[in-house]
Amino acid sequence: MIFVNGKPVETADHPTIRDVLVELDIDPDAAGIAVAVDAEVARRGVWPTRTLDEGAHVEIVRAVQGG
Amino acid sequence: MTVQPHVAGRSASPALQIAGRTFGSRLLLGTGGFTRMETLGDAIEASRTELVTVAMRRVDTSAEGSLLDVIRARGVDVLPNTAGCFTARDAVLTAQLAREALGTEWVKLEVIGDERTLLPDAPELLVAAEQLVDEGFVVLPYTTDDPVLARRLEDIGCAAVMPLGSPIGSGQGIANPANLTLIIEAAGVPVILDAGVGTASDAALAMELGCDAVLCASAISRATDPVAMAHAIRHAIVAGVLARGAGRIPRRTHARASSPLEGMAEFAE
Numbered sequence: 001m002i003f004v005n006g007k008p009v010e011t012a013d014h015p016t017i018r019d020v021l022v023e024l025d026i027d028p029d030a031a032g033i034a035v036a037v038d039a040e041v042a043r044r045g046v047w048p049t050r051t052l053d054e055g056a057h058v059e060i061v062r063a064v065q066g067g
Numbered sequence: 068m069t070v071q072p073h074v075a076g077r078s079a080s081p082a083l084q085i086a087g088r089t090f091g092s093r094l095l096l097g098t099g100g101f102t103r104m105e106t107l108g109d110a111i112e113a114s115r116t117e118l119v120t121v122a123m124r125r126v127d128t129s130a131e132g133s134l135l136d137v138i139r140a141r142g143v144d145v146l147p148n149t150a151g152c153f154t155a156r157d158a159v160l161t162a163q164l165a166r167e168a169l170g171t172e173w174v175k176l177e178v179i180g181d182e183r184t185l186l187p188d189a190p191e192l193l194v195a196a197e198q199l200v201d202e203g204f205v206v207l208p209y210t211t212d213d214p215v216l217a218r219r220l221e222d223i224g225c226a227a228v229m230p231l232g233s234p235i236g237s238g239q240g241i242a243n244p245a246n247l248t249l250i251i252e253a254a255g256v257p258v259i260l261d262a263g264v265g266t267a268s269d270a271a272l273a274m275e276l277g278c279d280a281v282l283c284a285s286a287i288s289r290a291t292d293p294v295a296m297a298h299a300i301r302h303a304i305v306a307g308v309l310a311r312g313a314g315r316i317p318r319r320t321h322a323r324a325s326s327p328l329e330g331m332a333e334f335a336e
Contacts, residue, residue, distance in 0.1 A: 005125040026126060032135050033126060034168035039156075041163045059125065061164050063135055065107070066122025066150050067097030067235065067262075067284030 002056045014051040017042055020058060033062045083280050085257050086173075086205045086226040092117050093274070093304050095146065095259065096297070097284025104137050106293050111141040114287065114297035120146045120175055123165050135169075146207070148175040153188065155195035162199055174199060175229070175261075175282075176208040185235040189216050193223065200224040209261050212242070214249040221256050228254060229261035229282065232273065236285040238265030241272055251277040267296070267303035274307025275315065 001008050004020065011020060017035055021028040028047055035042045036059040042050055052058065083090040096116040101107040111119060119138055138145055147165030152158035155178060162174040178195050180188030187210055199206045206225045210216055217228045230250055233239035240263055241247055251258050257279035264270050264286040273281050283300055290296035 031170075032168050034123075034164040036160060036164055039160060041160070041167055043167060059164075061123045061161075061168065062126050063121040063145065063147065063165075063169060064124045065098040065101060065134060066124075066148055067099035067120060067282075 001054065002052050002058060004058045005060060011052070014053065017047040017050050017052065017058070020052065021047070021060070024060075026060065033060060035060050083257060085207070090117050090280075091115075092301075093280040093308065094270075094301055095120065095280060095282040096287065097282060098134065098138070098288070099150075099284045100288030101293060104133060107134075107288075108137045108141055109294045110287055110297040111138070111143055113294045114301050116143060116301075118144050118146050120148050120282070120284070121169075122148055122150045123161050123168065144173075145169055145171065146173050146175050147171065148209075149177045149195075150179075152178055153180070153191075154178070155191045155198065158191070158195040159198050159202075162195075162204060163202075166204070172203060173205040173226075174207065176206050176225075186231075187211055189213070192216075193219060196220055196225055197223050207259065212246040212250065214246060214253060217250045217258075218253055221254060225256065227257040227259050227279075229259045232260050232263030232269065235262045236289075237263055238286065239263050240265050240269040241276070244272070244276055247273075247278070248276055264300070267299040270300045271303040271307035271310070274304055275311050277311060280304075 001010055018028045038057050083093050092115045094114050094116045096111060096114050096119045098107055098119050098121055147169055149158040149161040152161055158176060158178045165174060166172055176196055176199065178188050178191040179185050192208055196206050196208050200223055207227045207229055208220050208225050209229045210220060212230045217230060220228050230247060232241040259280040259282055260273040260278045261282045264281060264283050266286060270281045281304055287293050287296045287300060
């Protein structure tokens with residue numbers, strides 16, 4: 001299990017970041033999103049290869065309206 | 068014939084420059100608070116802004132917004148903020164995520180110290196600003212109206228300083244014009260009034276005092292007619308710049324007649 005945006009998510013063992021995005025119906029090729037794993041930015045280029053350990057904390061963010 | 072307004076002092080430049088980039092508009096627009104995307108788009112158009120702020124939040128797969136599409140369709144750039152961050156660490160991470168998501172190194176740095184007032188946390192702000200400048204960001208920090216803090220932020224290498232007029236969303240205008248003037252007099256980087264604007268006259272006053280630009284969010288987005296207010300504030304900023312260049316009369320305690328005292332007609336009883 002990993003945590004995505006604070007919620008527990010069951011995944012296959014050691015999924016890549018890209019796997020997780022696809023699993024959650026988030027287009028990994030869409031512009032405007034960014035990912036942090038365990039409080040460090042994971043750049044887009046590593047999404048297909050970077051695997052996640054059990055218990056990893058993943059944050060996926062996008063731009064929203066804000067002052 | 069085109070009449071070039073004579074504009075004195077720090078506003079002599081006909082255009083706003085931040086970090087080597089030139090802007091035709093001195094109004095930055097916050098996108099927060101608009102209830103409809105269409106209104107946001109129309110307000111961007113009416114304001115003539117070239118730079119609009121966005122916040123970074125968790126992806127909500129159920130509601131994919133078209134915010135970036137609306138912004139880009141209007142041909143303006145995004146300035147991500149770090150709103151909601153209470154620590155330097157969170158603000159730096161948010162800026163890094165924004166750079167990754169949006170492909171911009173510009174960030175409006177906010178590190179908030181208190182939920183009720185949303186006032187900046189000065190020590191955390193300095194730590195975050197220093198780290199982001201070191202990482203190559205163009206840092207525009209939301210700061211208090213403290214001239215010393217503004218100077219420190221400039222010394223660190225911030226590309227502008229963004230002092231508040233009054234608390235975010237309060238609409239109280241410029242609470243301390245004396246402090247704002249001290250910041251403006253000392254600053255070697257653009258001074259952008261951020262927060263507190265309630266209506267057009269507040270924005271005009273900011274420019275008359277010598278600010279280089281104004282950022283408005285709630286004043287426009289939460290106005291009864293946001294598009295009309297965007298239009299009004301755009302013109303208020305132009306009026307303020309022109310008025311500063313024109314040179315206002317000094318304030319006097321007593322009246323000074325503008326009509327001649329000589330040559331008055333004398334009427335028979």
